[in-house]
């Protein structure tokens with residue numbers, strides 16, 4: 001579902017590439033955990049999947065990244081909305097509307113869907129994420145875990161086949177983090193969504209992962225495998 005072929009990313013003015021010669025395959029319907037120390041290129045790798053790198057960051061991407069067969073360099077991130085949904089670290093930075101319901105609807109705006117389909121998808125997503133009772137609430141009044149679920153919901157209404165999240169639990173207390181991870185697990189198991197998630201506190205997430213990708217840094221190749229095998233590395 002996600003494939004990297006010999007991918008290197010170099011930002012303008014940087015002495016060394018942020019990613020070097022990465023080969024990676026994430027099968028459909030798996031939850032893949034991306035780990036590694038700060039600065040090794042986790043966000044860059046996620047950005048190459050969502051198309052933000054290099055469209056919005058500048059720099060150059062060599063090699064090829066495809067998501068559901070679409071090359072993320074030749075499609076604008078907007079054109080990938082029904083393929084890949086991206087949730088950043090800070091849900092507040094993500095929001096463009098006031099209420100929960102409006103935010104979920106906003107994620108579909110570029111897709112040109114009929115009004116009744118959009119309404120149905122909002123309802124379905126409110127239920128899926130346990131947000132139905134919060135639909136009219138201003139997002140600013142929600143807890144961190146609730147806000148993170150709204151951020152996830154706002155990209156899910158586009159029915160992306162891949163969901164990319166950058167440290168979605170790092171700002172959350174353990175209970176809220178569990179809520180968010182339970183939602184991700186449900187997406188993988190019930191809808192067959194492919195989830196790629198970067199975290200630096202891997203102990204929280206590793207039990208949910210089908211595959212772990214470790215970026216060791218220092219220009220070394222990624223270590224890819226089942227959680228137990230990579231943890232033993």
Ligand code: ADP
Pocket residue numbers: 011012014018036037038039040041042043044045057
């Ligand atoms: P991580 O997510 O693992 O912390 P990043 O992908 O954010 O790593 O960063 C990898 C390297 O690329 C770092 O040296 C960082 O400073 C640099 N970098 C990240 N984003 C940019 C950017 N937009 N422009 C220039 N350099 C960047």
Ligand code: ADP
Pocket residue numbers: 117120121124156157159160191193
């Ligand atoms: P439409 O595509 O017209 O919006 P539905 O909302 O009924 O139709 O969804 C079609 C199918 O998509 C349903 O079988 C539903 O289970 C599934 N589905 C629901 N949520 C998601 C999602 N977030 N990603 C992918 N498929 C989903």
